[in-house]
Amino acid sequence: MKALVVVFFYFLMEADETRKYSKCELYEELTKHGLDGYTGIGVGHWICLILFGSGYDTEYYKFSDGHPYYGLFHLSGLKWCSNGRHPSENLCKIDCDNFLDDNISDDVECAKKVAASKGGMMSWKHFGEYCTHPMPEIVFWECKTE
Ligand SMILES: *[C@@H]1O[C@H](CO)[C@@H](O)[C@H](O)[C@H]1NC(C)=O
16 A cells, blocks of 8 residues: 555656657657648657757756747747746747646647748757758658557
């Protein structure tokens, strides 16, 4: 019984924590959220963006070049969300903290706005640096189950 209680709390803690995705989990989630092919960008390229932006980590936060960056998609708190401490255009009309939990729905919604914005995928500097070379979209084959 005691062991059962411990196990129960273990899972409770797990569920409460933010999470780091594996590549194939991410493939599944991004596809489910309609990112494969969004604005012509294949899911492999989205995964590249996320790898270099946050290392697949939903809890990602970094302050660099005067910008606070949040979450899986490395979204700027001066432009796409607001953290209440910095003036921000807040184009996704959202509190930046929402990008740090393990529910990626709002992250994806905002990332779609970025992709559809004037700068497109190039709004993400690291996308231009690491993800623009032609890449075969092999993630489907890598992650295909059975
Ligand atoms: C994730 O967040 C969205 C709102 O951003 C909400 O509609 C949805 O129910 C949430 N999903 C879960 C599993 O909590």
